[in-house]
Amino acid sequence: xxKNKMKVIISVGGRWHxxxxxxxxIKRDALKFIITSYPxxxxxxxxxxxxxxxxxxVIGVLERIYLxxxxxxxxxxxxxxxxxEIFDKxxxxxxxxxxxxxxxxxxxxxxxxxxxxxxxxxxxxxGSAHPNYAxxxxxxxxxxxxxxxxxxxxxxxxxxxxxxxxEIEEADFICIPSSFVKRTYLENGVPENKLIQVPYxxxxxxxxxxxxxxxxxxxxFAGGIDLEKGVQYLLEAFKELKLPNSEILLLGKVASNMxxxxxxxxxxxxKIKFVPHFKIYKEYSQxxxxxxxxxxxxxxxxxxxxxxxxLPVICTPNTGAEGIIREGIDGFIVPIRNxxxxxxxxxxxxxxxxxCKQMGQNAMERVKTGFTWDDYGEKxxxxxxxxxxxx
Numbered sequence: 001x002x003k004n005k006m007k008v009i010i011s012v013g014g015r016w017h018x019x020x021x022x023x024x025x026i027k028r029d030a031l032k033f034i035i036t037s038y039p040x041x042x043x044x045x046x047x048x049x050x051x052x053x054x055x056x057x058v059i060g061v062l063e064r065i066y067l068x069x070x071x072x073x074x075x076x077x078x079x080x081x082x083x084x085e086i087f088d089k090x091x092x093x094x095x096x097x098x099x100x101x102x103x104x105x106x107x108x109x110x111x112x113x114x115x116x117x118x119x120x121x122x123x124x125x126x127g128s129a130h131p132n133y134a135x136x137x138x139x140x141x142x143x144x145x146x147x148x149x150x151x152x153x154x155x156x157x158x159x160x161x162x163x164x165x166x167e168i169e170e171a172d173f174i175c176i177p178s179s180f181v182k183r184t185y186l187e188n189g190v191p192e193n194k195l196i197q198v199p200y201x202x203x204x205x206x207x208x209x210x211x212x213x214x215x216x217x218x219x220x221f222a223g224g225i226d227l228e229k230g231v232q233y234l235l236e237a238f239k240e241l242k243l244p245n246s247e248i249l250l251l252g253k254v255a256s257n258m259x260x261x262x263x264x265x266x267x268x269x270x271k272i273k274f275v276p277h278f279k280i281y282k283e284y285s286q287x288x289x290x291x292x293x294x295x296x297x298x299x300x301x302x303x304x305x306x307x308x309x310x311l312p313v314i315c316t317p318n319t320g321a322e323g324i325i326r327e328g329i330d331g332f333i334v335p336i337r338n339x340x341x342x343x344x345x346x347x348x349x350x351x352x353x354x355x356c357k358q359m360g361q362n363a364m365e366r367v368k369t370g371f372t373w374d375d376y377g378e379k380x381x382x383x384x385x386x387x388x389x390x391x
Contacts, residue, residue, distance in 0.1 A: 006388060008100045009115070010034040013059065013087040013107035016127070017200055019046045021102070024377025026052060030384070032098050035091045035111075054094045059087045081159040100384055102175070105167060106160050112170045121387055123196070124171035126181075127298035129318075131161045133184035134296045141227045141295060147257055173387065175380075177299035178320030196383055199323065200301055201376035204368065206278060207308040210285040217246040217350050220287035220311065222280065222302040223294075225262075225272065226255035230293030230316065230336065235265045237342035243350055251275055251283055284309035288356060289349050294319045295336050307331075307367045312359035314345045324371065330363040 008025055009032045012018035018034065023046070025031035031052055036043065039057035040050055084106050092111045095101070101115035105126040112122045128134060135156065142150065168174060168190065175196045176182055182197055219238065223229050231250065238248050247269040254262065254272065262270075275283055284290065290306035292315040299320030303313055307324075313331035315321050325331045334341035349356040369375075 006030050007032040007098050009098045010102045011091045011111050012104040013037050020373050028381050035094050056090050081157045106164050109167050121172050123173045124167050125175045129296045130184040130188045131164050132188050137296050180320045181298050198379045201373035202304045207281045207305045209310040218287045219248045220290045222251040225250050225252045227257050230295050232261050233293045237339045281309050287311050292319050304371050307363035310360040310364045330366050
């Protein structure tokens with residue numbers, strides 16, 4: 001049977017959710033090996049056995065050296081494209097004939113092409129909106145807020161975008177996490193039969209609620225604090241609402257494109273913290289509602305994590321959470337860039353604490369069935385089998 005014979009090779013620059021995919025395939029005896037820029041001492045921390053890992057640790061070392069350089073030196077050269085290219089070309093040397101090759105977006109053009117020539121079915125993993133859509137909406141936001149000076153590390157390198165478009169063309173299939181991403185691909189002419197939609201999972205042993213220690217109405221946001229995440233609209237909604245005994249907690253790093261915007265709201269009760277991922281459940285648990293007004297992303301795992309910690313969610317369809325959040329049951333979906341709708345839903349939860357609490361409970365129960373990594377593993381594995389059965 002195909003089920004007993006399927007073997008998959010994964011190639012990823014970094015980690016992303018590739019390690020979770022690898023572990024799920026190992027459970028089903030379907031992983032041949034994973035190629036990664038992580039050194040083996042690091043992959044062991046994620047329970048990946050050495051014999052299943054091909055490490056290109058030199059790329060990881062180069063990345064770490066670069067990150068430690070002074071900012072003035074970093075600004076002279078953005079190595080994003082070059083590091084991805086080097087990884088891609090080195091990874092292609094490790095390829096073997098296999099049933100399915102899964103390559104991570106922007107790291108895989110050469111490996112996809114070689115795997116295809118070797119007779120493998122090739123799948124591109126891309127967790128974000130189609131690059132044409134993402135580029136357009138980010139450009140609109142920079143123009144809207146009059147931001148002309150851009151940090152090169154906060155906007156995609158055009159060469160990376162060009163490479164990604166070629167990968168999309170080269171791949172037999174593209175694995176995406178949400179209906180939002182699917183819409184952006186279809187709008188850009190990618191055939192529907194080329195798209196595989198499987199939502200990510202979370203680790204429920206890590207993301208669980210703890211007791212809230214005060215009665216403050218606290219709005220939680222988690223992710224990069226930048227224009228792309230729509231933080232600017234959340235801040236404006238909070239400013240206009242003027243809710244007593246309330247605050248916003250922004251969990252993440254502040255991008256340069258937000259520094260001037262944040263300055264306009266310095267008199268509001270806003271706190272900013274950067275918390276290690278494995279500790280963030282404690283911060284979620286001190287919240288009343290999780291709000292994510294993103295303009296573009298693939299599927300926000302932060303949304304699912306916050307739900308697992310008992311928070312109702314207010315987010316846009318562009319977070320990828322449309323298929324997860326049940327309107328009025330676990331939270332609300334609001335249009336992008338819509339301050340009035342944000343205000344309306346935040347105010348409802350503020351004025352109806354029992355409904356807020358019940359939605360949070362509903363959200364927590366919702367993610368227990370269907371959105372764990374084991375759920376993801378079963379869906380992706382069966383999808384691979386289906387692809388192979390069709391030849």
